[in-house]
Amino acid sequence: MAKRIEVSGLNAYYGKTRAIEDISMTIEPRSVTAFIGPSGCGKSTFLRTLNRMHEVIPSARVEGKVLLDEVDLYGAGVDPVAVRRVIGMVFQRPNPFPTMSIYENVVAGLKLNGVRRKGQLDEIVEKSLRGANLWNEVKDRLGRPGAGLSGGQQQRLCIARAIAVEPQVLLMDEPCSALDPISTLAIEDLIANLKDQYTIVIVTHNMQQAARVSDRTAFFNLAGPGKPGRMVEIDETNKIFTNPGEKATEDYITGRFG
Amino acid sequence: MSAIDLSGPSAARKIKDKVALVLVCVAFALALIPLVTVLWTVVKNGLKRFDVEFFTHSMNAIGGRDAGGGAYHAIIGTIEQVGLASVIAIPIGVLTAVYLVEYGGGGRLARVVTFFVDVMTGVPSIVAGLFIFAFWLKLLGFEYMGFAGSMSLSILMMPTVVRAAEEMLKLVPNDLREASFALGVPRWRTICFVVLPTAFTGIITGVMLAVARVMGETAPLLVTVFVTTAINNDPFKGPQMSLPLFIWDQAQLPQQVAIDRAWTGALTLILFIMLLNLAARLIARLRKPVSR
């Protein structure tokens, strides 16, 4: 079920400006890969190229290959909508649908794609909310609006919504940046649980978090002021944090970074 | 180190503040005078004939100087004409706005459409009426009918609906669209089930304002629907009456009984518009998800 992603020679553009340059990496299945790096180096941009969300932005485009178990996501005849069903995404800011209840939010992805059997939906709602560590907090008020939850609960609701469609890969863009330490811990636990089933990629500014949750870590950096971002190195998380291959990585994780 | 100054604004600023406050209040009162006067006059004069007969009878076989009679035929006409106009203008207007915001992306076609919507906003209502008169009645040879009036009203409604819906769709945060796309939901479903419901309350309010606006239009109806004193329930056949034309028709007669009818017609029209606004608010209230 979880799948390997192989990226090769990937460039992403916003209009004429190149945001990331020539990235190649392999993301292993059933593991957590963390992306770290300074602000503006293109982590979000790269993450969004992995499920073809990058091209949603007007005039944004991508060059290169992203293979999901041998299938090129950017190949001819590949439907971006189908790609996004297989590769789910959680955003930095929680964004539950404001017109929908908690229940409806969780099943939104299924309902909007035509699954309507009530019994089946009830089951999926419970499973997804349990999966997102939210079930106990909301099981008595599933009919209440999703926007009425706290920020941390909303973020877990968004995770439940993303896993309800049973993707094979889950991309998370700084999912804890707006959360308190307790909610953060809840989400980190969740990531550890989800890892058995999903391939997970997480962008984070929090080194400890990267060290705690991830198996492999990729360090991104700008090639220079005004230049596109690039990946400096990717390796076992242990190795990156104790004995990185590049000087730039070491400077960044030890805080000796301009 | 000097002490931090925590005293309030200086005396001069306090005076300026008071002056500004007085000016604002005076402006408010001035704006209120015409509003209250109009309402008061219409209610006072309109209540004289605000009776059962007025709402159940037409003016058929009732001469200008006879007492009695009513605006039933005009109320039917207004409801049918404005209803049909809404049926034409609201879907076209909302869909145009959806195109402009969700698909147009500032392209050439979107700019052209926006330009024509702006131009349409400025079309005088009589011109909209004359256009339908020339096209529907003269060129295609149809007779006077409620539907012709509906078409001219829909020309007047459309730009308002497009503008209102466009503003509301633009207010829907992009995050929500992206959240939906990221779930593998196609664009059209995202628009139908995420974007439009989120903007629904605002769109309804704008639409109701557009409906209320055209409800009082007189000139375009005169050249497309004409007037009648009898009840005509069929908007596709023959002249109909409408409330604005009823008012216009009765108010130009010299007899007091006719003028009283005109006032009551005006009161009815205002009540209709108020009801529409109330309905819009009610729908908006019902749609808003309960807060915790």
Ligand SMILES: Nc1ncnc2c1ncn2[C@@H]1O[C@H](COP(=O)(O)OP(=O)(O)OP(=O)(O)O)[C@@H](O)[C@H]1O
């Ligand atoms: N919608 C956009 N249009 C144009 N340029 C963009 C857009 N989004 C991002 N960029 C540019 O692309 C570059 C990479 O941005 P990106 O958001 O991927 O960085 P990031 O690594 O995620 O930063 P952060 O850690 O602050 O989230 C930046 O220079 C940014 O200005």
Ligand SMILES: [Mg+2]
């Ligand atoms: Mg980012």
